[in-house]
Amino acid sequence: MSAENRRNVKWVEGLRGITSVLVITTHMARAWDFQLFWPSDSKEVAARIWQYPILRVPFQGRVGVPIFAFLTGFVCAYKPLKLAYQQSNQPAALQSVARSAFRRPPRLILPAVIATLISFLIACLGGYKTANRVDAFWVRFDAPEPVAGLGEEVRRLFHTTLSTWTNGENLYDRHQWAMRPLLIGAFQVYVVLAATIGMRFRYRIVVHLLLLSYWLLNTSVMTETFGANLALGTLLAELSLHRPTQNFLAARARVLTCVAAPMLLIVGLFLGGFPHEHEDWKPWSWWLHTTFVDPAGDRSRGSFLVPNGADPPRRFSSACVQLSAIAIFLSPALRDLLSHRILLWLGKHSFAVYLVHGTILRTVGVWIVWGITGEPWSPAEREEDQQWLPVISGDRKRVAVVVFVGLTYLAAWAWMKWVDTACARATMWLEQRVFDDDGDGREGLAEKGHGHGPNGHVVLKN
Structure with a gap:
């Protein structure tokens, strides 16, 4: 296998595509079959097939955001490290870090603001009325509550647009909660790269391992979801460009692909199936609890x-992602599988899917299952006395799944064709305006009051 093939990173896009499918799958489960988050529907009954270990992972979720964090660490680190490795060009690597750091905020914020604005317009038109009245708590929580008047709605839009990037709360699209920590995580990667790009390989690896250990031992909120997976992504990007490491893995490709990678995947997916709650209902989930969560009792x-x-649930999900990522790193066959053109197409549209699927679920998906009118409705004085709208029929859920998935990917295709392209052009225009691309830095020197003398030397202008 050639060095170029060993360093194939198309699998990143394919993994991103799978992740987008996992995200919409778990949100459908939350909306229409929340019991899939449990090990069974009740303690006394047998589990359904999608509640079994490993098979339950796509439905109960929690792995989507950690995968996005891992991919952020890998992608943000890969190009600067590639310049440092292949061209031994540290200035170019630092310039790549600077440009990536500049592009990252507008490439995340501009599309997110547009998605929020679309949801705001739907709220103004009363499109979430049914979602506010259904008997699925998660749907009600996810839908923006009605407010009194357009002026109040506009004020809420302003505060929500700001709070998305200050505390992660977006009342019009709660799925955007992960955007802020992913943006912060990208800059954590940039800082690490800028600080270590001049180090020798072995010492950079030590830094990555120390950061990974720190985030795994840190019990603060979401450290395992973001910090640990960002550090792992950066570490694997480093190792994927290190020729001795790749030669070592290539010489053992069969064993790694046939033995090590499957074992890591199976163990990771088993751990990732730890239930959202009620882990005492089944022996396998209770064993995980007594072994890893509360061994002393x-x-x-x-x-x-x-x-x-x-x-515990997020720790198990992050362990699932980390073991799976290592399995992919070790196995050329898994990387080739993730490079399939269908997965690449899904990956290309993954960010758009992330932005549009929630709004479609709270409108079209909800309308199919519960009705479009939100009636009959009699508001109660106390929420605990409220009679919520019931599901019209189980068959409608099946129809809703097909329509929702198809409409989501159609909207994602349109988003990438027009909205994302416009955001990319705006970001490129800003980048060209901000960065000095004239080769010898004449414009930048002119701004500082310097110029070039007759021999090309920098001189101070009077």
């Missing part, structure tokens, strides 16, 4: 996988 200590005070 008195909540006095945890384990390396789930330290005491950490969030």
Whole structure:
């Protein structure tokens, strides 16, 4: 296998495509079959097939955002490291970091603001009335509540647009909660690259391992979801460009592909199936709890996988992502599988899917299952006494799945064709205006009051 093939990174786009499918799958489960998050519908009944270990992972979710964090770490680090490795050009690598850091905010913020504006317009037209009245709590929580008057709606739009990037709360599209930590995480990667780009390989690896260990041992909120996976992505980007490492893996490709990678995947997916709640209902989930979450039985200590005070479900999901990422890194066959053109197409549209699917689910998806009018409706004085709208029929859920998925990817295709292209052009225009691209830096020197003398030397202008 050639060095170029070993460094094929198309799999990144394919993994991103799978992740977008996982995201919409788990949100459909939340809206229409929340019991899939449990190990069974109740303690006394047998589990359904999609509640079994491993098979339950796509439906109960929690792995989508950690995968996006891992991919952010990998992608943000790959190009600067490639320049440093292949061209031994540290200035070019730092310039790549600078440009990537400049592009990242507008490439995330501009599309997110447009998606929020679309949801705002739907709210103004009363499009979320049914979603506010259905008997699915998660749908009601996700839909913006009605407010009194257009002026109040506009004020809420302004505050929501700001709060998306200050505290992660977007009342018009709660799925955007992950945008802020992913943006912050990208800049964490840029800082690490800028600080370590001049180090020798072995010492950069030490830094990456220390950061990974720090985030895994840190029990603060979401550290395992973002920090650890960002650090792992950066580490694997480094190793994917290190020729001795790649030669070592290539010499053992068959064993890694046939033995190591499948074992890592199976263990990771089993851990990732840890239930959202009610883990005591089935022996396999209770074993995970007693082994890793509360081995002493008195909540006095945890384990390396789930330290005491950490969030167990998210810890298990992050472990699933990390083991799966290592399996992909070790296996050329898995990388080739993820490079399939269908997965690449899904990956190309993944960000658009992330932005549009929530709005479509809260409107068209909800209308099919519960009706478009939101009636009959009799508001109660207390929420606990409220009679919510029931599902019209189970068959409507099946229709809603087909329509929702098809409409989501159609909207994502249109988004990429027009909206994302416009955002990319705007970002490129800004980048060209901001950065000095004239080769010898004449415009930048002129701004500082300097110029070039007759021999090309920099001189101070009077």
